Amino acid sequence: MRSRDTLVNVGLLVLRIGIGLIFIIHGVPKLMGGVEGWTQLGSTMSIVGISFAPAFWGFMAAATEVVGGLFIILGLLHRPVAVMLVFTMIVAVLMHVTAGDPFTVYSNALKALVVFVALAITGPGVYSVDYRFLRRIA
Template identity: 50%
Template sequence: MLRTNRYPAHDFGLLIIRVGIGIMFMLHGYPKLAGGPAAWAEVGGVMAKVGLNFAPAFWGFLAALAEFGGGALLALGLLWRLAVPALLFTMIMATVMHLSSGDGFNGYAHALESTLLFAGLLLVGPGRYSLDEKLFGGRRW
């Protein structure tokens, strides 16, 4: 059974979301990535909240790379099944950090909203106007 989308601008809408959110995450991730090992260790310290008390700089570097590199891949619609789970996991951990720190709603809302956004994007895919579509023809790589 061939499924068609009843919304003709569906793929264009995904393009707007991908590019806008991707650029925003690049802007959030760049200072963390450029901050070096001290900044990475601070960001990666959140992993202790889930029992991973080793190598905070490593975890922080991965989080910064997920935000910056994942944001770039998101904007391009490239390597979707790598980029979106990395962003999703990073935002889950950010939500955990804010909640466990006792931050109020305004403290954790952005991270939680981003978590929900990436969970949804993981399910719908990058859309027709993506490099994954152009390079891989919509096939899962």
């Protein structure tokens, strides 16, 4: 029989792999969208009062989804990456809420927001690069 700690750590690994893959798959088309796509994506930053360099912000959001997804899977720089993804999802949710979109349109972004908040709180678990090199749950 497995100990509770082992099950928790396996659960965190499964969660990290699942959400990381989803974000990589979801982010690659945005990353490949080029300047026009990045500008459209980055223009949503105006919701939080940032209206300069929309292509930069769009590229950063797309790169955060792809690279952040990979780092979440690996458990590498886990907490800082989870926090970056929390902010990315806050902007996504705010974009839909301010546009008057129905809940069903932004519920996936909201679910991801909750997952990344939980992962930022719990850390990556022992099956992670952070744990391997830091010997603690980073």
